Amino acid sequence: HQSCHSCRGPGINECLTCAVPRFLNNSTCETECPAGSYATRQEADGQQLGFCLPCDHICSSCTGPSPRDCLTCSSGFLQLFQLCVIHCPTGYYKKGSHCEKCDESCELCTGPGPESCRRCPLPLLEVDGTKLCVERCPHRFYQYNEICKQCHISCQTCTDSSPQSCETCDRGSTLKDKVCYPRCEEGRYFSEEEICESCDSSCRHCTGPRPDQCLLCHNDFALHAVENRCARCCQAAANHTNC
Template sequence: MLSPCLPQLRLLSCSIILILLFQAGDTKRDLKSACSTCQQITENFNKGYDRTAKQNFGGGNTAWEERKLSKYETSEIRLMEILEDLCDSSSFECNRMVEEHEEQFETWWFKKKTKHPDLHKWFCIDTIKVCCPKGTFGPDCNACIGGSERPCHGNGVCDGDGTRGGNGKCSCDHAYKGEFCLDCIDGYFNEVRNDTFSLCTECDTSCKTCTGATNQDCDECKEGWEEDDQEACVDVNECAKEPSPCKEDQYCLNAEGSYSCNGCDEACTGCTGGGPDECQACAEGYQDVEGTCTDIDECSQSDPACVKENQECVNSKGSFICICSSGYEEKDGECVQQSDEKEESEASETTPGPHREL
């Protein structure tokens, strides 16, 4: 008989595994972060060293002070002034690292600086061991893929490069792929390639994949391109196809590997291009005048456009409107004379009042 607590044990076991996995991921991040912090500390130390190069003890008698207190250049006071400015007050990790290793800074300052002038190498790499030399990674500072001189064969970034973290795998630059960053992505080809060096060059714009730089070197054409009789990839003119890929009130404009649909001019019913001179037929309210669809002025025609009494015609693009003449108003679809009261009211609004001298 199975123990009733077995499922709980399985659940506990899975939880422990997940915690360990998360901790392992955090450890890798912490290792990279520790190196970054140490790098920043040593950079700030060098800036502080330069900043204090021409300073002294600050007293009135510098010669006496240096005779009694030793030279400011190599003094503990100068070291403390530099250490005070290594970290922002809000940077916990930086301040913790400086506090933990203050003795190492003193050792380097008084005993190692002459023989080991590179503080980053002595402190971060060799002493507290949070960083690695460039081109190496991990706890043992192993060489990145491709070698420490040219990580990822110069075509990518090594994970953990220069830190005690990471896995050494390559993140390839654009155009490159593969474990060693020696292969080319689609759209690029190896112009030069051997076991340690690769140069990927972009294919012709018509190629999806290729072996050379021209449109005759395509292995496969991109969408919107097709092989011609010479096995070269050439542009497909989608606008020449029947039926047109565009709507009736649009015209097709071809482009390399593609096309676009654009609206016809309002004067057109169907068109072959933009503008009123590219119409297949003129829209209602327009007429063809020497090959261009032009607005018809209905108001100037021999037959009146507005036939009701006391109406006036106002032309507009492709159309016209009928309005009542001055002094008339529309009522029940007819233009009737305005009432005397309304006329007097409108007149008073436009007539200036009496002018009085002050």
């Protein structure tokens, strides 16, 4: 056939070699190589011959000269420049089907910017305030993204850091509406000596003797969500919790 440089018969699909700008693909001379293959050239007897060669299985399309010089990656792989990898390497994070470089201040990260820096490689979790990398958060910690953050002191297990997010309690406390209440009467807490001791006068319920260990406040007082202190509401009609 006229499209062939050499052939084994007269048909269009009986080519043995193709002259550039055509490329041999399944015994046919094509002007472009199909998806999943790349064009390459070889010289023979002073003639440039063209061939379509298959991409590596990790590439859905590739450029050559290596079958692993990927343009796009097969399902299950992530693109890193012209490479297709299963996991992004250290210093890169997954974004869609690509690996993007971390901020210069990060060795490991989960996204762009210095606020996404992390210390533990995925899928391990970083225990906040320690150098530990763990598969699951320990008791008294809850998972927030890829970090284990500490529960409120009153909780044994929890869903966030507030005293109203407990799932289980220590001995000496009772769980009610996601709050761990001491078994002692109002204004007292169950101490390490296993006796009921007085709370600070600002607390209605507490986990210890200090004013920053309040669980619930007296009327007209509001519990600070972070400091666990009871503060007097500014106005009777003010929009404070617990007022």
